[in-house]
Amino acid sequence: MKFPKNKRKYCKNCNTHTPHKVSIYKKGKETQSAQGNRRYARKKRGYGSQPKPIQHNQAKVNKKTTPTYKCSKCGRITIGTALRLKKFELMNK
Numbered sequence: 001m002k003f004p005k006n007k008r009k010y011c012k013n014c015n016t017h018t019p020h021k022v023s024i025y026k027k028g029k030e031t032q033s034a035q036g037n038r039r040y041a042r043k044k045r046g047y048g049s050q051p052k053p054i055q056h057n058q059a060k061v062n063k064k065t066t067p068t069y070k071c072s073k074c075g076r077i078t079i080g081t082a083l084r085l086k087k088f089e090l091m092n093k
Protein backbone atom coordinates (compact mmCIF):
# COMPACT_ATOMS: atom_id res chain seq x y z
CA MET A 1 0.00 0.00 0.00
CA LYS A 2 1.26 3.47 -0.88
CA PHE A 3 1.27 6.11 1.82
CA PRO A 4 1.99 9.83 1.48
CA LYS A 5 5.14 11.09 3.19
CA ASN A 6 3.37 14.24 4.32
CA LYS A 7 -0.23 14.51 5.35
CA ARG A 8 -2.42 17.34 6.57
CA LYS A 9 -3.97 16.07 9.77
CA TYR A 10 -5.66 17.33 12.91
CA CYS A 11 -3.28 17.93 15.84
CA LYS A 12 -4.67 17.72 19.37
CA ASN A 13 -1.99 20.01 20.75
CA CYS A 14 -2.27 22.74 18.11
CA ASN A 15 -6.07 22.29 17.88
CA THR A 16 -5.96 22.77 14.09
CA HIS A 17 -4.97 20.88 10.98
CA THR A 18 -1.22 20.99 10.43
CA PRO A 19 1.16 19.17 8.05
CA HIS A 20 2.36 15.88 9.54
CA LYS A 21 5.32 13.72 8.63
CA VAL A 22 4.44 10.04 8.19
CA SER A 23 6.77 7.24 9.27
CA ILE A 24 6.52 3.62 10.38
CA TYR A 25 6.31 2.78 14.07
CA LYS A 26 9.21 0.67 15.30
CA LYS A 27 9.34 -1.24 18.54
CA GLY A 28 11.85 0.07 21.04
CA LYS A 29 14.69 -1.97 22.52
CA GLU A 30 13.56 -4.40 25.21
CA THR A 31 14.95 -3.88 28.68
CA GLN A 32 16.58 -7.08 29.85
CA SER A 33 16.29 -6.12 33.51
CA ALA A 34 12.51 -5.52 33.33
CA GLN A 35 10.41 -7.50 35.82
CA GLY A 36 8.78 -9.70 33.18
CA ASN A 37 12.11 -10.58 31.59
CA ARG A 38 13.73 -11.34 34.96
CA ARG A 39 10.82 -13.64 35.88
CA TYR A 40 10.97 -15.39 32.51
CA ALA A 41 14.75 -15.87 32.76
CA ARG A 42 14.33 -17.37 36.22
CA LYS A 43 11.62 -19.74 34.98
CA LYS A 44 13.71 -20.83 32.02
CA ARG A 45 16.65 -21.89 34.16
CA GLY A 46 17.48 -25.56 34.64
CA TYR A 47 16.70 -28.74 32.73
CA GLY A 48 13.49 -28.99 30.68
CA SER A 49 12.07 -25.76 31.89
CA GLN A 50 10.62 -24.00 28.88
CA PRO A 51 7.45 -22.81 30.65
CA LYS A 52 5.32 -22.33 27.56
CA PRO A 53 5.50 -23.91 24.10
CA ILE A 54 7.13 -21.68 21.48
CA GLN A 55 4.74 -20.94 18.64
CA HIS A 56 6.16 -21.73 15.22
CA ASN A 57 3.16 -21.98 12.88
CA GLN A 58 1.62 -18.58 12.49
CA ALA A 59 -1.92 -18.33 11.13
CA LYS A 60 -1.43 -14.86 9.71
CA VAL A 61 0.83 -14.22 6.72
CA ASN A 62 1.44 -10.51 7.17
CA LYS A 63 2.46 -8.54 10.21
CA LYS A 64 0.79 -5.34 11.23
CA THR A 65 2.39 -2.06 10.26
CA THR A 66 1.57 1.08 12.20
CA PRO A 67 2.01 4.53 10.72
CA THR A 68 3.06 7.38 13.02
CA TYR A 69 2.33 11.01 12.37
CA LYS A 70 4.58 13.78 13.61
CA CYS A 71 3.27 17.32 13.76
CA SER A 72 5.62 19.73 12.00
CA LYS A 73 4.66 22.62 14.29
CA CYS A 74 4.81 21.20 17.82
CA GLY A 75 6.45 17.81 17.17
CA ARG A 76 3.71 15.76 18.83
CA ILE A 77 3.62 12.17 17.60
CA THR A 78 0.31 10.39 17.08
CA ILE A 79 0.02 6.72 16.25
CA GLY A 80 -2.32 5.70 13.47
CA THR A 81 -4.36 2.55 13.01
CA ALA A 82 -2.38 -0.64 12.43
CA LEU A 83 -2.89 -2.37 9.09
CA ARG A 84 -2.02 -5.82 7.80
CA LEU A 85 -0.06 -5.14 4.66
CA LYS A 86 2.35 -7.00 2.44
CA LYS A 87 4.13 -3.80 1.50
CA PHE A 88 4.14 -0.38 3.12
CA GLU A 89 5.52 2.26 0.82
CA LEU A 90 6.04 5.94 1.65
CA MET A 91 6.02 8.19 -1.36
CA ASN A 92 5.98 11.87 -2.27
CA LYS A 93 2.83 13.30 -3.71
Ligand SMILES: [Zn+2]
Pocket: 011, 012, 013, 014, 015, 018, 071, 072, 073, 074, 075, 076
Ligand atom coordinates in the same frame (compact mmCIF):
# COMPACT_ATOMS: atom_id res chain seq x y z
ZN1 LIG B 1 0.87 20.16 16.62
